[in-house]
Amino acid sequence: MALPNISALEDCADFSKAVQPFIPQLYALPAKFLDVIWSREGLLNLYRETNPLISGFAVSLVLGAVFLVVAEINRNYSQVDRCWSLLPTLYIAHFDAWARLTGVPAQRIDLALLFSTIWSIRLTFNYWRKGGYNVGHEDYRWEIVRGYVPKAVFHVFNWTFISFIQSVLLLLIAAPVYTILLASRIDPHVSNADIAYLVIELLLVLVEYISDQQQWVYQAAKKQYLSSGKVSGGFQKADLDRGFITSGLWGYSRHPNFAAEQSIWFILYQWSCFTSKTLYNWAAVGPSFLILLFQGSTWLTELITAGKYSEYPEYQRNVGMFVPKRLAPYKTPVVMPRIIRTSDLAKKLKEKQK
Template identity: 45%
Template sequence: MASLPLPRVESLLDYTSFELTVLPYLTQLQWLPDSLREAGSDVHSLRAVYLATNPLVSAIAFSGALAGLLFIAAEINRNYSQIDRFWSILPALYNVHFALWARLSGIQTQTLDTIAVVTVVWSIRLTFNYWRKGGYSIGSEDYRWEVVRSKVNNSFVFMIFNLGFISIAQSLLLLLITTPTYIFVVAAYNQGPETFGLPDLAFSRAAFFFIIIEFFADNQQWKFQSAKKEYQTNARIPEPYKDQFSAEDLERGFVVSGLWSWSRHPNFVAEQAFWLTMYLWSCYRTETYFNWTGLGALGTVAIFQGSVRLTEAITAGKYPEYSDYQARVGRFIPRLSVKAKKTKASKKST
């Protein structure tokens, strides 16, 4: 195999070494812009630059450029959900990039192809859910940003917050959660043809399982919100939902049935578990208990902790019964000592 912009390392532990697999290639960020300008629109030249650049470095460059564009767009439009529109797309894009780069470079690996497929499925589901809630409508913005702006109440400070956290940190996080895939690229380059074993199958199927959980959780939420919206219009329970919700359920204002009777945020639980699974998969393949790519999964958990606290504070102020729901149902992990709360409709059917 021809020499590639990847390290030749000797041990499994070295595959996870940031000093050996990442640092030596960061200098490519200096000449990459000039190389792209020289290549212009010539496809063959662009392909040569693409393959001559370490795949993680090119992903970092793209992430940084995108962060700058999103920051400018947010400030011009005074809409801070720019990164939200890419949240479901970028991780899949990065993983497909890693798989494509490896294939074009002559690295054949079933693991990379599997990861790409799994994350594309994840992306399609999440993108669809975001779209049907109006996330891609012109002018749409996450309602929580208005609350955050009111608390900051200083345009300059919020601009710095937009630059540092909303644009740069979140764009970088969406790359970081896919860095375990880079370890698979390094491993495939050094090990050659691989065996996709039963443990690999188990990790990939676990990831699919969490996607399914997210699908059902989001769909249950969507049905409830759709029924509530129509009920608030004409005070009638929509025909398709009469067996699922009662007037009391819809007047309560938030869903407490199905997966939501076991966890207050089952979709977020599955989302965090999905990326933890991808990270643990890399740990298994490199026989390590921890490696630097875990920063992505850790950052995802941290950002969900913060966003959920804000969301629940807003929800509790809006719906009087939400505090009771919080007392009965765990935020993420089910409270097995407390019985799941049934809806009035479900009680009638028993």
């Protein structure tokens, strides 16, 4: 049996009924996989007979091992980053494919897959144009972290968090779709609320696209300004001298793209709560951990940025990290020139003469 035998929507979000009974399948899966690996038909049957959350979790562990080996061989710790924009959508596609193969209504899962596919396209494109897929590219923050911790400690950090925990996290943020899958067996119909969740998700992806595009345009103008001294792209010289963007969505939030990213996966979790008629459920683990991860990584990013740009602390005081502090956008503080009175000059002259 690959799915729990439940009749109430609330049971779809109950960990003890929807997940726990299938954990033994994870332990038995490697041996079963080896038994059928040479038989194509047997492999498909194994896929159908295995709980989709368990098989997805097994894949995340295997990928974690791959990320670990590749990272250690190349001494490059951005292997998960290269797959970040793809794996959540692939896991949702896995839930969708499993539902179709086993006859579970998949209309709601189709909606989740639609927004996730658009999310993947946007994030993959943005990562590509920033050079993320170039040979040897690595997140600059890993080099900084390596400089502050012993080599052995960093390797343990890679063996745990960077490779395995992040890999599992990419499954967990997509895991609310498993609850939606279970609920679809009882209530297969797409409601207006489901459409509303889809629209909200697409709007959040649009916010990510707009904020990333604004950042891209600013950085391109800044790069040209530093190399040629030419001010372009609708910016003023003071904007480019500042060193970081404060216009558009960035005038209201220091990280509007990060705010939207966290919201996307939290809304997916809320979607699962709606379909299962629960206020909260076990699937909160994924988006909650993601939010904590963003807190830590954004703190490190801002620590580095504040050390590079003198105005950044003022920007931090006036603009929220994720949520806007005020309705008005950020404005660069006006520095008034210091007025020196002639009487003050006379006093200084007398002091020198004494």
